[in-house]
Amino acid sequence: MAQIVLHALLLFLFTFTPATVAEGATPNVVNFGAKPDGETDSTNAFLSAWGRACSSTTPTTIHVPLGRFSVGKVVFKGPCKNKGITVRIDGALVAPSNYDVIGNGGNWLHFDEVDGVAVFGGVLDGQGIGLWECKRSGKICPTGATNLGFSNWKNIVMNGVRCVKSQMFQIVIDRCENVRVEGVKVSAAGNSPNTDGIHVQLSSRVTILNSTIATGDDCISIGPGTTNLWIQNIACGPGHGISVGNELEEAGVENVTVKAVTFAGTENGVRIKSWGRPSNGFARNILFQHVTMLNVQNPIVIDQNYCPHQNNCPGQVSGIRINNIKYLDIHGSSASEVAVKMNCCPKQQCSGISLEDLMLTYETKQALASCNHVRGIVSGLVQPNNCF
Helix, strand or coil, X not given: CHHHHHHHHHHHHCCCCHHHHCCCCCCEHHHHCCCCEXXXXXXXXXXXXXXXXXXCCCCEEEEECCCEEECCCEEEECXXXXXXXXXXXXXXXXXXXXXXXXXXXXXXXXXXXXXXXEEECCEEECCCHHHXXXXXXXXXXXXXXXXXXXXXXXXXEEECCEEECCCCCCEEEECCEEEEEECCEEECCCCCCCCCCEEEECCEEEEEEEEEEECCCCCEXXXXXXXXXXXXXXXXXXXXXXXXXXXCCCCCEEEEEEEEEEEECCCEEEEEEEECCCCCCEEEEEEEEEEEEEEECEEEEEEEEECHHHCCCCCCCCCCEEEEEEEEEEEEEECCCEEEEEECCCCCCEEXXXXXXXXXXXXXXXXXXXXXXXXEEEEEEEECCCCC
C-alpha cells in the first residue's frame, strides 16, 4: 500500500505536460542548417537550436522535422535559463556509420545539468551493428557509446521515443530526479553485447511505463543509488530481464516496484545480483508483482555470488544486504527445470523474502526451486514449492 501511495504522489508531483512546455518559440533545426538527407553532418545545427532554447526565458520547443539527420556526439549542456524546453522529433537522428567517431565518447546524445526538459517521439539510430560485430569477433574495439544519456537532471519527460541499434546502453538515467519515461520502444539484436535497454543509477523518483524493450542485455538494469523507482507495463524480450545490481562500496537500492511485466524468451526474468566481493551496499524494499514468464530461462533469481567470467572475485563473499523482497502473482513457463534460484551467502543471508501466488511450470510439469541461506515466508498457492 505504501508503494502505491508513493506512485500516486509521483504522478501528482510530475508537473510537466505537453501543454505546459509546447508554448512559446519553436526553433526548427533546419533553420539552423540541419539537412534531412541522412548524410550531411547536422551536429552544429542541433547545438545552435539548443543554445537558442537554453538561453530563452520562455517555454521553447525545438522541432526536428521528418527526415534523417546525421549527428555526431552532441552534449545538450545546461544549466539553462529555460525550465520548459521540449524536443519534438518527427524524423530520425542517425549516428555516424563509422563507430570509431563516437565509440569512446561515453554518450552519443547527452543531456547534462538541465532542469525541465521533455523529449517526444522520433527515432534515435545508433548504427551499432558494426561495433557489435567487432566485439563478437574478439578484436580490440571501442567501448561503445550510449544512445541517449541524461545526467544531473531534474524534471524529465520522455515519451514515444524509439531507440534502436545503440553501440552500447540504449538509455541511461544517471544522477537524476523526477523522471517519467513512457511509450518508449528499444530495439537491438538479441546477441548485441552490453546493450542494456534502460539503465538507472544514483537517481530517485523515476517512473518507466508502457514500454517495449528488445535487446542483448538487461531490458532494464537498476544500478547503485536508485531509490523510489516505479516500473509498470513493460514487454521484455529478447534480453536478460530486469536486474537489480550492486557492487563494491556504492550506494544501495531501495523502494523499487516492478508490476505488470511480460518476459518472453529472456535469459532471466526478475533478478537481483550482487558481486561476490566486500561491500556496504544493500537491496531492500523491492516488489515484483503481476509478472508473466513465457519460456524464460531463469524466471526468479537472487545471486549473491555474482562473479562474471570468474574475474576479480572468485571465492569472496558478498557484503550486499538483501532483505524485504516480495514476489506476488508471478506465473508462466520456465525454460529450465529450476525456475526459482536464490543463492545467498551464509554470512550475509537474504532475509524477509516473501512468495505469494506463484505458478511456474517447466515443460507442462511443476518446476523446481533451489535456495541457499534464505529466510522468508510463503502464502497462497506457491509452485514450485518453496525451499526456505
